[in-house]
Amino acid sequence: xxxxxxxxxxxxxxxxxxxxxxxxxxxxxxxxxxxxxxxxxxxxxxxxxxxxxxxxxxxxxxxxxxxxxxxxxxxxxxxxxxxxxxxxxxxxxxxxxxxxxxxxxxxxxxxxxxxxxxxxxxxxxxxxxxxxxxxxxxxxxxxxxxxxxxxxxxxxxxxxxxxxxxxxxxxxxxxxxxxxxxxxxxxxxxxxxxxxxxxxxxxxxxxxxxxxxxxxxxxxxxxxxxxxxxxxxxxxxxxxxxxxxxxxxxxxxxxxxxxxxxxxxxxxxxxxxxxxxxxxxxxxxxxxxxxxxxxxxxxxxxxxxxxxxxxxxxxxxxxxxxxxxxxxxxxxxxxxxxxxxxx
Amino acid sequence: xxxxxxxxxxxxxxxxxxxxxxxxxxxxxxxxxxxxxxxxxxxxxxxxxxxxxxxxxxxxxxxxxxxxxxxxxxxxxxxxxxxxxxxxxxxxxxxxxxxxxxxxxxxxxxxxxxxxxxxxxxxxxxxxxxxxxxxxxxxxxxxxxxxxxxxxxxxxxxxx
Numbered sequence: 449x450x451x452x453x454x455x456x457x458x459x460x461x462x463x464x465x466x467x468x469x470x471x472x473x474x475x476x477x478x479x480x481x482x483x484x485x486x487x488x489x490x491x492x493x494x495x496x497x498x499x500x501x502x503x504x505x506x507x508x509x510x511x512x513x514x515x516x517x518x519x520x521x522x523x524x525x526x527x528x529x530x531x532x533x534x535x536x537x538x539x540x541x542x543x544x545x546x547x548x549x550x551x552x553x554x555x556x557x558x559x560x561x562x563x564x565x566x567x568x569x570x571x572x573x574x575x576x577x578x579x580x581x582x583x584x585x586x587x588x589x590x591x592x593x594x595x596x597x598x599x600x601x602x603x604x605x606x607x608x609x610x611x612x613x614x615x616x617x618x619x620x621x622x623x624x625x626x627x628x629x630x631x632x633x634x635x636x637x638x639x640x641x642x643x644x645x646x647x648x649x650x651x652x653x654x655x656x657x658x659x660x661x662x663x664x665x666x667x668x669x670x671x672x673x674x675x676x677x678x679x680x681x682x683x684x685x686x687x688x689x690x691x692x693x694x695x696x697x698x699x700x701x702x703x704x705x706x707x708x709x710x711x712x713x714x715x716x717x718x719x720x721x722x723x724x725x726x727x728x729x730x731x732x733x734x735x736x737x738x739x740x741x742x743x744x745x746x747x748x749x750x751x752x753x754x755x756x757x758x759x760x761x762x763x764x765x766x767x768x769x770x771x772x773x774x775x776x777x778x779x780x781x782x783x784x785x786x787x788x789x790x791x
Numbered sequence: 792x793x794x795x796x797x798x799x800x801x802x803x804x805x806x807x808x809x810x811x812x813x814x815x816x817x818x819x820x821x822x823x824x825x826x827x828x829x830x831x832x833x834x835x836x837x838x839x840x841x842x843x844x845x846x847x848x849x850x851x852x853x854x855x856x857x858x859x860x861x862x863x864x865x866x867x868x869x870x871x872x873x874x875x876x877x878x879x880x881x882x883x884x885x886x887x888x889x890x891x892x893x894x895x896x897x898x899x900x901x902x903x904x905x906x907x908x909x910x911x912x913x914x915x916x917x918x919x920x921x922x923x924x925x926x927x928x929x930x931x932x933x934x935x936x937x938x939x940x941x942x943x944x945x946x947x948x949x950x951x
Contacts (some may be wrong), residue, residue, distance in 0.1 A: 495891030680931030705837035
């Protein structure tokens with residue numbers, strides 16, 4: 449029995465969203481009478497941080513404290529239309545819609561404040577702390593709350609905005625089939641170090657090093673959280689999970705958590721992450737979003753590392769001990785590949 | 792089928808409910824006692840989302856007969872916070888980004904509390920062992936383990 453070490457590399461260009469049908473997202477923003485702002489979305493927060501990041505984006509675009517912004521999501525009966533959470537589109541598509549809605553609401557807020565202060569709205573600015581001031585004369589100011597009250601009860605005006613973000617549906621060139629379904633890509637490169645036991649076929653992942661380019665990391669802790677959790681999913685897909693281990697025979701398939709394998713807390717892989725920020729031109733404040741890309745490059749990197757370790761090229765997931773042992777048998781034993789210094 | 796009355800302490804409050812014979816404690820807590828903090832995940836004891844404490848020890852609500860709760864002290868995540876003050880475990884989870892979708896979180900918190908009550912200074916491996924019956928799909932577990940170790944430091948000199 450020998451333990452063979454292997455290192456695998458993979459990189460990815462990941463399209464943010466897909467606009468074959470246009471991929472629109474809508475947002476509505478309105479103020480409550482006490483000067484708080486409600487962002488209404490049908491986008492879904494299932495733990496990836498949609499509510500947090502759209503709240504940040506709305507506060508930034510409105511020019512008000514983040515504490516004064518609420519986000520209401522995920523009722524497609526009553527909310528504005530959204531295509532959903534998929535293709536890593538949330539931050540980019542919904543964020544852009546929120547900026548537009550919040551900007552329209554901000555313009556109305558400035559008009560209402562201008563009327564109260566008897567100045568021109570273009571002479572006003574927000575301080576981000578809940579006040580609207582005359583530029584260059586900050587003592588001439590009104591609070592956002594007072595502005596909202598005046599708009600509601602005196603001026604008969606709503607402080608509200610509508611936003612939609614729609615990339616033109618991409619056409620297909622009838623001669624070449626060429627099309628351009630995305631406008632923005634995120635990127636990553638990832639290295640996996642692991643070892644393979646050539647007697648049992650078992651793989652132990654030892655270390656992940658990764659670099660992700662996700663535009664501006666609008667909320668760095670949420671980005672890191674997604675990258676750590678996503679890499680776990682990648683390891684799980686690469687080595688453990690399948691609903692059909694003996695396809696097309698379903699009879700031996702897993703039907704509960706006892707037989708559907710996943711790595712547990714005992715199989716945590718140390719993961720060093722470098723987040724490179726290259727703000728994207730058409731993204732909300734430059735943020736593209738990690739999304740699905742957190743998991744994807746892990747799979748080819750694991751497959752490449754197994755090949756580097758024992759010379760077995762597994763092309764069907766998951767890479768189980770059984771597949772590795774069959775490969776070793778076909779090859780007449782382990783054929784360790786070249787190793788780089790430090791690997 | 793006749794329902795039977797049982798009484799127990801739920802997060803320090805005397806509680807009486809009626810349960811069916813054979814009903815599990817998770818269902819009784821959620822439907823009869825109105826405590827929705829223990830989650831129904833798999834219903835067969837493999838995911839840990841329904842973890843509760845009975846007399847301080849972790850149990851799976853879905854595999855416990857409701858009638859077995861008679862006269863016992865039951866703790867759930869609903870009882871962790873002291874008014875507006877979150878429990879140190881909850882603070883550590885929140886500040887350490889140890890929850891994403893949140894479905895496993897209440898089970899994780901109770902498994903962690905059971906550990907810290909009996910072992911206030913756990914090693915990393917002991918934390919991993921304590922939550923090995925709780926599945927999480929989002930976090931990759933690492934932030935959860937870190938948060939529990941962080942909570943142990945925050946709790947120093949206090950009972951979990």
